Amino acid sequence: MAIPITVLDCELLLYGRGHRTLDRFKLDDVTDDYLMSMYGFPRQFIYYLVELLGVSLSRPTQRPRAISPETQILAALDFYTSGSFQTWMGDAIGISQAYMSRCVANVTQVLVERASQFIRFPADKASIQALKDEFYGLAAMPGVLGVVECIHVATKAPNAEELSYVNRKGLHSLNCLMVCDIRGALMAVETNWPGSLQDYAVLQQSSLSSQFEAGMHKESWQLGDSSSFLRTWLMTPLHIHETPAEYRYNVAHSAAHSVIEKSFRTLCFRFRYLGGSKGALQYSPEKSSHIILACCVLHNISLEHGMDIWSSPMTGPMEQPPEEEYEHMESLGLEADRIRQELIFTHFS
16 A cells, blocks of 8 residues: 655655654644545544543653654554554554554553443433433334344454353354444443353343343343343343234334444444454453453544444344254243233334
8 A cells, every 4th residue: 555645754764664753643744534544533533532542641751762642542543443563654653563562552551441431321310211212213112221232353362261262153252242322332341251152141141231130220121132031121032923013023123223233333344353354353362352342432432523333344134043042042031021021012012
């Protein structure tokens, strides 16, 4: 890929990688279109990140070649979106692969530290009711607070407990649980589950389950797909609908649940490692988990800045569990089944 001449100046061309400064690249030297094409983020968004993370990234150092917060953020965004340290950016501004790796680690750590600031359920009654109203407006499904789903992110084989990270496709992965609202903004994210755990097992052991089982947001629920167990707080679709009301319930459920598929496609299209298009994350499960969470934080920040979900080339239905699992899942939870049947009778008959 050719490097726009605006990125380089004569001094850098003459001195190259050995030049004493690490801050030759300036945001004002390139166009918005260029920033979007390289990072998927516009100038003002990147400036916001510099303001948000700058103090934390400006740690005291005695090194004469300290890297500025702006450069660290650009290097990290370059990695998150391209899925590689072997990029034009390291060569253009004189950062080695080791420095690029350090930038990614620094920015990832700071984003993870701020995860609770940007990934959270609404707390006040007005925001909760607004969320329910939005889902009802989308699918005529009352009482919905979010949509829950799991996604596998490929990682390298870990040094310890390797088999626990092998998923049913025979690949090493982390199974990441996510909950989103109608815009695709993430309200809960758990990125640390080993890939051998099936989706329903992840959900059963998750913090999300513990919170809702303890009575958080009574008379409200999440929507899960057929790989989840039906719970009093988690409504799943009927595998077989036998009445018009049950059919309408399934249609409404599918319409509401589709928002998380759009959210996943956005994440995987923007952050290439998450979708596997750039291979597996070459880190330990812990570090990979932090990188995934950092990308989720950036996803939510981008939505706050008006960067809505778009349609990506990644199409096709989300994976469903094998047929033999359905009967087992549908047989659990008499009280949950009663609630679902009451919901169907009251709102879809």
